[in-house]
Amino acid sequence: MPAHVSLLLLFGVVLPAALVLFCAVGLAGYRFGLRLEIRHRHPGGIVRPVLPAQRRAGPHREYVDLTPAERAAFAGLARQLGEGY
Incomplete structure (x- = not known):
């Protein structure tokens, strides 16, 4: 080492260079599909989906009748929010 x-x-200099090198190796492994983790095989070759099956229909809708005073209050609130207050 120079004096x-x-x-x-x-x-x-050395620490950032080493970090860049490790990141480059890691990204290259990710890019080219080099997997370093252990792959677990499912018994019987059954592959389970990552996400559970999704419903096609959404949840049931709830509906509440508002009184005219509540509708007016909601309309006033919507106007205030629309004006930026």
Whole structure:
């Protein structure tokens, strides 16, 4: 190590360079499909879906009748929100 190069300066160059190298290797492995983890096989070759089956219809709708005073209050609130207050 040269005498005029401080230890902090050396770490300031070597540490980021090592991080860039590790990130490049990791991204290359991800990009080219190199999997380092252990693959678990399902018994009997059955592959289970990641997400459960989804319903086609949404939840039932709830409906509440509003009184004229409640409708007027809601309309006033909507106007206030629309004006930016």
